[in-house]
Amino acid sequence: MGKIKILDDRLANMIAAGEVVERPSSVVKELVENAIDASADKIEIVIEEGGLSSIKVSDNGHGIERDECRLAFERHATSKIQKERDLFHIQTLGFRGEALPSIAAVSRLELKSKTRESDSGTRILIEGGKLKEEQEIGMPDGTEVIVRDLFYNTPARLKYMKTIHTEVGHVSDLINRLALSHPDIAFILKHNDKILLKTMGDGSLLHVIAAIYGTSTAKMMVPLENDSIDFTLKGYVARPEITRANRTYVTTIVNGRYIRNYPLIQAVIRGYHTLLPINRYPVSVLHLDMDPVLMDVNVHPSKLEIRFSKEQELLELVEGTVRRALEKQTLIPEPSKQSAAGRTSIKTEKPVQTDLELTRKTRPESASFNFQVKGTKDRPTPKEIETFQKWVQPEPETETTGMIKEDSQSNEWNADFKNPVPDQHPENGEEQTENKMDQAGMAGENSPDRLPVLDPLAQLHGTYILAQHEDGLYIIDQHAAQERIYYEYFLNRLKQDTIESQNLLVPIHLEVTAAESQVIQENLDLLSQVGVHLEPFGSNAYVVRALPRWIPEGEEEAVVREMIQMLVENKKINVVQLREEAAISMSCKAAIKANRYLTRPEMEALLDKLRESSNPFTCPHGRPITIHFSSYEIQKMFKRVM
Amino acid sequence: MQVLIKRDQLNHAVQHVLKAVSTRTTIPILTGIKMLVTDEDMTLTASNSDISIECSIPFEEDGEEIVNVMRPGSIVLPARYFGEIVKKLPEDTIEIDVKENFLIQIRSGSSEFQLNGLDPEEFPRLPQLEEEKVFSIPADILKTIIRQTVFAVATTETRPILTGVRWNLHNGSLSLVATDSHRLANREANVETSEDLSFENIVIPGKSLTELNKILEDSDQLVDIVITDNQILIKYDKVLFYSRLLDGTYPDTSRIIPQSFKTEMVLNSRMFLQAIERASLLAGESKNNVVKLTSRPGEEVEITSNTQEIGKVTETITPASIQGDEIKISFNAKYMLEALRSIDSDEIKIGFTGSMNPFIIKPTEHDWITQLIVPVRTN
């Protein structure tokens, strides 16, 4: 059964050309991909001196028949493509039929292969592209390719090689990705006899993650799974306390192939939303499956880049799934990972005694408290919160002026005041049901995405609340906590604001660059659609006449400039993002600051409200709100337990 | 609740209690002012984490009617808006009418406001204090001794006890100490009290005292002060001013203030203050506004400051008198300026005990006040 056909020239030209052999890792890539294509489930890669002196890839795949071994080294010899149409249905990794001949042209290459059907294998030796030897040998099923003295006959290329260290790095990155793409294949990577990676090939992606990033990282991975009509998504995302300085730890695998697609990576990052600190990126591995018709793998010859039809649908699926997976977790960073790491190897399902959630009904009186709180109700009602938040909406430090003078202004504020919109707030709805649950004394309310009911002990440096619960000590950043509470409130409110414009009493004068002016001129319509009304004012200057109401006071010019920047860069205005930024800035201003004494009732009120927020773990800037020392860790620190 | 009330008196009271309104808090109702109207009187109350202020408005003053009660009752008003509204209402008289659901209607002349209020039942009650430890002091003196000490409290919460001013009372003598550990202010004053009243380690938050000073006027009207274990109450005019006390033990500062000196000089307060002010002009952005003072016996006192990128300044000042060793000492100009501004005296005396040790500044006229500054180590 002759598998290898010669690609016709026309087809060959359709495929984006590119140099196959650039460095040792490109050789490894081609060889390992061939092994994968040959249905191997064990692949061993052994390299010496960064692969420059030798690369050996052996597999237990289906092998190559004797009379085809030589054919494999002819240009565009491939067993993997039959018809033109096939290019758009490509499922195998290699498909150009040019790897083996290209590698053989710049090295001394030895190939040994045996199919299951034949009793003996074949060994051929090619030097600089010329066949030197061919013989029959005894060997197990599979294929072994050894590439020695890479670039021996192309000194110019050899000169470009970086240090051995760098080349090994490339190879190991590559094998990591392949291993993550193929949890069902056992990979072994050795460099100068040192094992760099060993995966089990047991089909568990989490085991591969553990082999590559370490068990402690693997323990912090959150599984996710979801599908839509066109896409299936599966994989792991790390809890946000595990972050990296760059995006390369976001691994996306489409139909079993590692790919880099910027919008896809961005979708993962957006899924973390505000959970990530600024300039930090997550660790994640996502497997996507889809009909190959939906993708074009040929955008870039290195085959890493890919383009999707139905991209928007795909991105939404990814972002939403990541977000929901994280929301389900208790996202409280725990200190001293190291000590915690050695303690439980795998979380087993232990029986957990659930308990009554005893929320505060009456506030205990405290010696240092200024007054006694009266009342049976300990939590403010939604209306109260609403009214309160109206009262404390951030305002510029300067005194408010024109309260009465500006009739329109006060009317509007009145209107706001009278319409506290409590029912439209999902979190308020939740709050009420939850109150009921508390009253009913429901057990086991400690779901993992919530903070437990915390009992404040004291304040540290006027900045952090120390609070206790059976399961240990919690340290809460008071500013970040209230920032989160307000953020959710403001965001909700901003979402409800239509893009209704408000005329400005004092128009904002805006000077811009010639290039910006050009962009503004072209997009005046778009700007007015989002509620920004600009008029030209001499050369390279504009007057802002009206702005959408959601823009926080004092930030009008900054927001307009950001919109212009968005137009320059992306030709569109992302109002959602701008509103989010507005909400962050408003919440930061409204929140209590650090270095500010809090009474016990104030601490309790804050903790209770934080508990009700949809994400009590990170502030909108991505910094943690809560740190938890478990009772066990505390005992361990005092050496009460081992 | 429905009342007619004179705008100026209401505004006066509102401005007082506004000082206790929380602008940022975690408890919604604390951003409001509680208004209570009974058949006898009308009070406004506000509370934050440090203080509570209650201010009453008499129904009549100098034969003039201030409040006319149509219907007694109470309400919590949104302080931020109410304060602004009252200030700007057009007519002398304001009508406040509380409707169903805590809806507040405010009318004055042709303007009418509607505000959403909150349930007054939810507002925290002021503490009932045991009036056992009580003493009195004229308002202007209280204001002065607070001003002379409170600037020295710590402004960070890293050692919360230092954010307060420590009050001790023995034999009718009240002693106030404040320190942020870099400088210390000490002030003594005689108060009117029963002979046997004494207390120690009463530490009042600096912030509370700063707010209190905004309410106190320069009058010799007596202020009654009630001290309990965790609260202080100041009764002044129509105001009840409550503050929490800080928990913990104030450090013992008695041995920090040196009693004998190696170098002593007497300087004209105003000239010295102005020289330091000029010397600190070159401090630029830097917080550590370091000034160096050098003197040899019988010579002029030299004050220099040197900021690398900016330049150097030299001031000389002739002391009224100087004795003891020569001295070369560096200190933070800000501490010196604040200390000097707190001493209302034409001449001051500075006593040094070496360039590494704290030094004191006192008025020459009396011993009631001592300012102490810890020098800056320079190499």
Ligand SMILES: Nc1ncnc2c1ncn2[C@@H]1O[C@H](COP(=O)(O)OP(=O)(O)O)[C@@H](O)[C@H]1O
């Ligand atoms: N490890 C292997 N096991 C089985 N067949 C192989 C292996 N490596 C190469 N081949 C055969 O050699 C052919 C040429 O390989 P290559 O030059 O890499 O082209 P391509 O992979 O694009 O088809 C493949 O199509 C395949 O039939």
Ligand SMILES: [Mg+2]
């Ligand atoms: Mg190939």
Ligand SMILES: [Zn+2]
């Ligand atoms: Zn933040």
